[in-house]
Amino acid sequence: MSAPLLETRGVWQRFGGLIANSDVSISVGAGEIVGLIGPNGAGKSTLFNLIAGVLPPTQGTIWFNGQDVTQLPAAERCALGVARTFQVVKSFETMTVIDNVIVGALIRNDKMKDARRKAYEVLEFCGLAPRADKLARDLIPSEKRRLEVARALATEPKLLMLDECLTGLTPLEAQSGVALVRKVRDTGVTVLMVEHVMEIVMPLVDRAIVLNLGKKLVEGKPADVVRHPEVISAYLGDRHAVGA
Amino acid sequence: MDSFTQRRRRDLILAAILAAIAACVPFFVKDVYVQNIMVLTLMYAALSQAWNILGGYCGQISLGHALYFGLGAYTTALLFTKFGVLPWFGMLAGGAISSVIALALGYPTFRLRGHYFVIATIVIAEIGFLLFHNWDYAGAALGIDIPVRGDSWAKFQFTRSKLPFYYFALVFCCVAWFITWWLEDSKWGFWWRAVKDNPDAAESLGVVVFNSKMGAAAVSAFLTAIGGAFYAQFVSYIDPESVMTFQFSLLMALPAVLGGIGTLWGPVLGAVILIPMTELTRSFIGGSGRGVDLILYGAVIVLISLARPDGVIGLFSRRPASKGVPQ
Numbered sequence: 001m002s003a004p005l006l007e008t009r010g011v012w013q014r015f016g017g018l019i020a021n022s023d024v025s026i027s028v029g030a031g032e033i034v035g036l037i038g039p040n041g042a043g044k045s046t047l048f049n050l051i052a053g054v055l056p057p058t059q060g061t062i063w064f065n066g067q068d069v070t071q072l073p074a075a076e077r078c079a080l081g082v083a084r085t086f087q088v089v090k091s092f093e094t095m096t097v098i099d100n101v102i103v104g105a106l107i108r109n110d111k112m113k114d115a116r117r118k119a120y121e122v123l124e125f126c127g128l129a130p131r132a133d134k135l136a137r138d139l140i141p142s143e144k145r146r147l148e149v150a151r152a153l154a155t156e157p158k159l160l161m162l163d164e165c166l167t168g169l170t171p172l173e174a175q176s177g178v179a180l181v182r183k184v185r186d187t188g189v190t191v192l193m194v195e196h197v198m199e200i201v202m203p204l205v206d207r208a209i210v211l212n213l214g215k216k217l218v219e220g221k222p223a224d225v226v227r228h229p230e231v232i233s234a235y236l237g238d239r240h241a242v243g244a
Numbered sequence: 245m246d247s248f249t250q251r252r253r254r255d256l257i258l259a260a261i262l263a264a265i266a267a268c269v270p271f272f273v274k275d276v277y278v279q280n281i282m283v284l285t286l287m288y289a290a291l292s293q294a295w296n297i298l299g300g301y302c303g304q305i306s307l308g309h310a311l312y313f314g315l316g317a318y319t320t321a322l323l324f325t326k327f328g329v330l331p332w333f334g335m336l337a338g339g340a341i342s343s344v345i346a347l348a349l350g351y352p353t354f355r356l357r358g359h360y361f362v363i364a365t366i367v368i369a370e371i372g373f374l375l376f377h378n379w380d381y382a383g384a385a386l387g388i389d390i391p392v393r394g395d396s397w398a399k400f401q402f403t404r405s406k407l408p409f410y411y412f413a414l415v416f417c418c419v420a421w422f423i424t425w426w427l428e429d430s431k432w433g434f435w436w437r438a439v440k441d442n443p444d445a446a447e448s449l450g451v452v453v454f455n456s457k458m459g460a461a462a463v464s465a466f467l468t469a470i471g472g473a474f475y476a477q478f479v480s481y482i483d484p485e486s487v488m489t490f491q492f493s494l495l496m497a498l499p500a501v502l503g504g505i506g507t508l509w510g511p512v513l514g515a516v517i518l519i520p521m522t523e524l525t526r527s528f529i530g531g532s533g534r535g536v537d538l539i540l541y542g543a544v545i546v547l548i549s550l551a552r553p554d555g556v557i558g559l560f561s562r563r564p565a566s567k568g569v570p571q
Contacts, residue, residue, distance in 0.1 A: 090442045090444060103451065106451075
């Protein structure tokens, strides 16, 4: 693996007395699909927000594309090529679907005409083109998830971060979501996804990183990770750990 | 893509037709009282359009725009009476000063969200009112009487006819509308709507939320001050009570809210309904019983809000009115 696209070095995040992340160092290589998993309260979302630039870490540094981005706000990280979706969808409800996506496209396109064209391309890619002129608030939940992805893709990211975008979908919707993520990776975009639904993530990701209680527990190939005794005990309790 | 371009072109043509009709109206309406109402209607349409840029598109509800209105009026009046500067330059100076002050005030207040921002704008405008009320150089509570130097466009004074003011107000209204129309399909317009709907998502897509708000505030304040400068010339006497009270802040916000907040036609539509109603109820029943005009006025606003929560513009929309907020 060449120099990683994304790297966190010894990242800590404290909220008062609560330590959400302690000494987390992860790296994501260009072109990978990496899954960030772990039980509830493991610190996945915090780490995710730190990488997206919602808040700076208490300690440690974050590197993107060879640059220290620890102190950069979210908008500037987006300009560098980090795009994200939100676990609780945050569509621009009073705007049309196409207008939602144009907002994302504007960061790489100065002319409205170019931004509009780019937005249409992305909608086609995500299968939302028929809904382009609908208001975002009129979309059904699975379409809203797609819109989140489309909006993020319109910023032409190097790294796409998906926050539980497959959770809460019907199996069929989730399958087409998986297909979309694969398609995104095939265009050369690196994907980092936080996910709960193991049976969906595991076949999809190249590598999985498991967090537990704010610390990195294991990382590796999905097949190895799910068999790892510490992962099993983190999810199911000690009694189920192999050899325990 | 086509339907979008078509809609924008249709808006532009409709605006041109309406402006042409408005330009012809004074040939048929000679009554000075009615002309006066028409001038005020156009002025408030423009002011509300200015307010709508910050309050409607960008979603930063300000109830302190009387401050910028007053600054425009006072700058023009002071420059003219103290230094003999023509009102046209005073108008631009007032706009520039208002923009700078809007940016200076935006720096601390745009960190506030929702209701807290609204409260801050009310309080700041009230501070401005009190400052002018006690500022001797600017006439304090007595205000400034703009001396009459004869009818002329250069001095922007007309004592015999209201028509010049009417045409200026019409141009002002058209300019404010056109600026909004143009901004609607610009980067800024998209950023503002994104910031209004969801600042966190906007930030994640590379929109610098703070700067977007600052831009909206500067444009909005500039246009509002132009309106204030116009008003000073129109009434030729200003004091803090007549240009800086909370009532003006409301009168700038209400037409947009009533007509359709964050829409291109909302402020115009709202002003056309609201301002004649304000004036007419005041002159016909204002004297009869205490506050009956205000009761009626309030009742109409409540009725419209209940029937059309999205504003009167909803009557003309092809989209069915949304049924509540889905979540």
